[in-house]
Amino acid sequence: MPQTLAPPAPTPTQAPAPGTAPDPELRALAERHGLTVSGARPSLSEYTRQLWHRRHFITSFASAKLTAQFTTAKLGQLWQVLTPLLNAAVYYLIFGVLIGTRRGVPDYVPFLVTGVFVFTFLQNSVMAGTRAISGNLGLVRALHFPRACLPISFCLTQLQQLLYSMGVLVVILLCFGQVPTWSWLLVIPALTLQFIFNTGLAMAMARLGSKTPDLAQLMPFIMRTWMYASGVMFSISLILQGKHLPQFVVVLLNGNPAAVYIDLMRFALIDSFTHKQLPPHVWAFAAGWALLASVVGYVYFWKAEERYGRG
DSSP: OOOOOOOOOOOOOHHHHHSSOOOOOHHHHHHHHHHOTOOOOOOHHHHHHHHHHTTTHHHHHHHHHHHHHHTTTGGGGGGGHHHHHHHHHHHHHIIIIIOTTTOOSSSSHHHHHHHHHHHHHHHHHHHHHTTTGGGHHHHHSOOSOOOOOOHHHHHHHHHHEEEEEEEHHHHHHHHTTTTGGGGGHHHHHHHHHHHHHHHHHHHHHHHHHHHHHHHHHHHHHHHHHHEEEETSSSSSHHHHTTOOOOOOHHHHHHHHHHHHHHHHHHHHHHHTOOOOOOTTHHHHHHHHHHHHHHHHHHHHHHHHHGTTOOO
């Protein structure tokens, strides 16, 4: 009697591999029941709305970071002011006295301290943004929130720290003969534009830093090079005098965003720093850099929203 063969067992349906398109039938079933992908990136408008709803978390997180930053130091919050002041003292000794960059620059101490404080604001914002995701993976993986909250709150922390330092800067200005004038009010729009620029750049660096954690080790060298090209310790206009440099080099030095925001602060606070030392259309440069960095940085960060915190 011939042996009857059993029918072959059905092959189990395998789940699609990660990164491949889901089965059309499963997609249709999910859409019919209103299911969505877990952790999917929201639209840009919805993402912005979620950020606005978490504005209180952003400000509270920024204040908490500022308070905890120097809790282990005996001098505590005083280091917020001492650090840029000590940097300014070192730069004055090396560049102002030994190299002689103070020659031809009236009110050199206010000139130098203003540049150091403003660039420190930029540098710390970018450095904190670079580590915003990679340095907070526990928080990113444990809670669901718009990840842009982190770089924004870190930049807000640096802004709060700068505002504390501004009190010391005012004392230094008064000690060196600077009298408060209406131009001091220009500090408000100048710092606002720089904060927007810093935040956009920090968001872009946060995405890059999340993919390449080693970038945080490289950034101090990049920021130091940027500082030397931004006229923190010397006057760019004096350095360019008598030098036949290509026009694009002159444009790059004058249009450098760090130099632009430093020049605006010096123009607002120092009487001897007049409009003749400002590059043409400096306010347009400042607004343009802020708009470009904020839009590009925000969209660039949002594009990778669903990948932050994943292995």
